[in-house]
């Protein structure tokens with residue numbers, strides 16, 4: 001690239017006759033707003049209207065490049081399973097247009113990292129393959145005792161707190177972190193630092209979680225980007241040391257697999273390795289802590305469901321976990337870019353246009369779920385779309401389910417009563433989020 005030519009995000013070429021529908025005009029700014037994700041009723045109303053009136057909706061929200069909002073469960077599946085036609089590489093998640101321009105200007109491309117969710121096959125497949133075995137049910141099962149031991153420690157901690165705590169802040173936030181740190185093989189002492197770093201990446205729009213608290217969510221793109229870059233630099237420093245250590249002293253952990261990973265006979269690059277640690281560390285806990293807390297909140301708000309769970313924690317835990325993951329839908333979206341023209345539910349998507357896969361909407365789709373706005377611990381079948389679908393489908397889903405089952409069984413077989421002790425609050429983030437605070441009162 002010459003000094004004068006600054007790389008730019010691709011122009012979204014647009015059919016000039018295309019107009020936003022009334023439903024899209026009324027909702028497109030809402031469905032990208034981090035604030036609205038802290039108010040599920042508003043978000044549910046926006047998505048319900050889109051599903052009913054314009055399920056594949058052309059959206060041109062303020063400050064973002066346009067996209068098609070895909071809000072029906074079947075359409076999210078249809079797009080997600082066609083990984084050659086709908087790719088991740090160009091635009092895998094929502095980002096302010098100004099921030100995208102800054103990343104392009106700095107890197108010549110759309111990303112600061114090369115994580116699995118930002119890659120397409122064949123590289124995506126080859127990298128995913130490196131650790132895939134670690135997250136398959138047979139391997140996850142071998143960790144069950146260790147996971148149940150950690151679940152017990154956390155419920156002990158709750159009991160020791162003497163009858164009141166913030167379930168999200170004191171329990172749900174740290175429990176999945178402890179497990180993913182163990183799988184990565186990093187010391188317990190580093191947990192607070194890791195928690196802060198991953199929250200800064202995922203919760204970067206929430207003022208309580210930002211590194212630089214002066215930034216509003218629409219804040220200055222330059223400052224926002226340098227704040228994320230500082231966080232990434234800390235991650236890099238930390239995992240560069242881990243890489244060196246695992247090359248010198250291989251262990252039975254995922255860090256050893258990443259540090260010594262090869263693709264086509266060559267060691268994977270520094271950026272690929274760093275990105276891998278980051279996606280496993282970050283995706284491995286915020287999501288699970290959000291749904292662990294979100295499910296408990298679902299029960300506290302629905303005493304009949306709580307009673308069902310407390311009457312039979314072991315029998316109910318499997319279905320309750322999936323319902324918690326549907327109810328919370330911790331990952332709010334991913335995006336794809338069409339590599340060819342394609343017709344979806346009668347709308348003509350053009351090559352180069354992006355699609356927003358709206359998971360919270362798919363999880364409330366009336367065509368798939370009976371009474372989708374009701375929380376039911378025994379919901380079955382429960383065709384949740386929370387883990388995505390197709391070649392990028394969540395690598396950690398078996399682990400997440402087992403973690404949640406373990407803590408729900410431990411908690412609800414021991415606690416005698418539990419209720420809300422204050423107003424819960426929610427994370428402001430349009431990418432990954434859920435409860436921020438769940439004050440509870442309980443007796444063991």
Ligand code: HEM
Nearest residue numbers: 116117283284287288331387388389392393394395396400
């Ligand atoms: C990908 C959700 C827990 C690791 C994803 C995707 C979603 C998701 C929606 C993208 C799927 C797609 O594009 O089709 C969730 C939810 C979780 C959870 C809701 C908890 C309830 C975990 C855990 C790990 C993990 C515990 C631990 C390692 C990953 C990785 C990817 C991924 C590495 C990228 C996969 C790829 O692109 O090939 N997850 N996740 N996730 N998740 Fe999870």
